Amino acid sequence: MNARSAARLVASLLLAVTLAACASRPPPLAPVAAGPVKTETVDMLVATTRQPTADKGVLFTGERGSTLSFTNVVVSIPPTREAGSVQWPRSVPGDPAHDFVTTAVEPLKDGQLRPWFKQHETKSRRVLIFVHGFNTPFDASVFRFAQIVHDANANVAPVLFSWPSRGSLLDYNYDRESANFSRSDLARVIETAANSPDVSDVIVMAHSMGSWVAMEALRQIALQRGRISPKVSDVILASPDLDIDVFRKQLLEIGPKRPHFTIFVSTNDRALRISRLISGSVTRVGAVDLSDEQYLAQLKNASGITVLDLSDLRNGDRLNHSQFATSPEVVQLLGSQLIDGSGVSRSDMDGSGQLAATAVGTGQVLGSAAGAVLSAPIRIFEGTGRY
Template sequence: MEPRGTRYRRSGLAALTALAFLAACAEEVRLKPLPPGTPAQSVQTLLVASARRPGTPETGYSAQRAGRPGFARFQISVPHARAPGSVTFPRGDRADPSRDFLIVSSETLTDEAAFVRALDAAAARQPPDRRGGMLFTHGYNTSFPEGLYRHAQMQQDFSGRQIAVNFAWPSVGRARSYLTDRESALYSRDALETTIRAMGRSKLTGFNLIAHSMGCFLMMETLRGIAMGSSPGVLDKVDALVLISPDIDIDVFRKEVEPVLRRRVPVYVVVSEQDRALGFSARLRGGMKRLGSVRSEADLNGLDVEVINLSRIEGGDALGHLKVGTSPALIAFLAGLKRSGTDIFTSRRGTGLIGSSVQLVQEGAKVILQLP
């Protein structure tokens, strides 16, 4: 019989090969400007904080690690004619605003103080009940354009009214660079903490923190440091922490989340049993289960977090790794919640989908909302 360690190493290699094949099928995504004189379609404004070095106009930010965080503001034209949950990346020399996500404008913000002023100005333009924020950070194997466009898509599809901040850490954007990405995520902890503290000092009434995949590991490491530090009060402004398909060892998560829970931050873990990417990650680690593969709170042995299991939601990305942002069925469901007065992007503790004791119950292809 083949030794167990050898089997796991071979299965891990197969997992990396499969991910690399999927990545090789896609052309590198670039930022492309809206053609001059062409009207934009729906426009989403994202403030950006980044641990990446500035790149070319086509990349925005590179995969290199920056010595200090950079800040910017982007406006993205989101086409009307597309399926919910989808992003059509501009390819080659083509720039079709009816089909593609395109850049309407971009502006570098000089420093952290300029970033806070931009947050304050955005908040001042909103009525008092809409001055909340939302920070989203991407996962492994994600270039800056991919992360920016995906954030704009989710903001558009969920009709997000919060002031949106995209935190971009220096993922290489290649499937074979998993270990490098993990180190870059750790490298980015200081930059993310700087960004969260800046949001805490701003005139935002509160904000949600949302992370995906390996970005959840970065988020938890950062929040643990804040919670255990000498000035954890900024977490009082965090309305909810949402971890989507988190690529984190469960035992490590327990150590990370306990000090955060002591600061009374509501924590939600979004999972799916069809998440093939986390299956690959577990195989790379000799079969160690990842947080995003749990089925319910019972798998977490008493941790005070809420698990939202989307396994029976149909559709989504090919790997089942970002179902919450790409499944047309789920997007339609959440849009229905919004029409009924429950907004996933509401930014006050105790209100909205991610700030109340809402349960999602899946029965076959149906999704039923149960309110207390």
């Protein structure tokens, strides 16, 4: 990377810091009564290594807690909004007719986890564990996960793992160490879900720096137990902020009897460009260029890995870093094929190697007819090797 490119990335970072400072929000998590307008809800289990606070609007800070805490949180979703968006309250407590709000917050003890899985058992008996990324306050992790579960129409019991992120772009190193701090606790959450008799499958989905927490937790389970429970069937890594060399070794140490991996990548991910700049200029997994033969060759040698290239996608977030959640096309794909366990493969592509709209659902992809190619193509690559 030349000096001019580096300067542009730093300028982008400073701009993002300025925008974040201007976008401060009132703490919105104090429960409110349901209003007269009918809304839908997402009832989730939250496991967090954050420091709890007596402030009912905050619940947990960005500092590191002394123990793993569990809370049952119910989020109300307003009826009128765009898919992929979170409607933040402009003032507290918020209006359920227009805003994301919580309607119930109940602390749980360890002994209440198995009853929680039984009470929240779905027809699929599947559990989705989501691990958020860098620069994510607790309230943002709760509302974003609720949005994903709702917009994906996911038939799962939702579990959020929220690790101590201060929610500041200037605290990258603090967040990275907090990720290390939390990996054993995530391993405990994964095994608790897998050991529940009311759960048939566990899907782990991680975003950005959360992918490091997820990979380290899975690696720890494999090294301690000899293998990961076969109930952990799928791992979805969205824009993973992972050193590509470290990721390769993590896969090897997890071993051949591992879950299926689906990875979202984009060469246009501006956040990962900045991460690469401050991480020794090593390529991040979420930003690999699959037109580069060296990466294609590595993928061909890896079994059980599907890569979805979002580089040509033009909707979603400003940094092209959260398209798995903010792009209506991608979040529908998550629900209709990835979270439900059916997966995505080359059989879902058209002749040009692009993902067809029928792979996303019943033709309900923004402006597309059933069977048509997505307006913004998603390309699929599959590994066929042995490691």
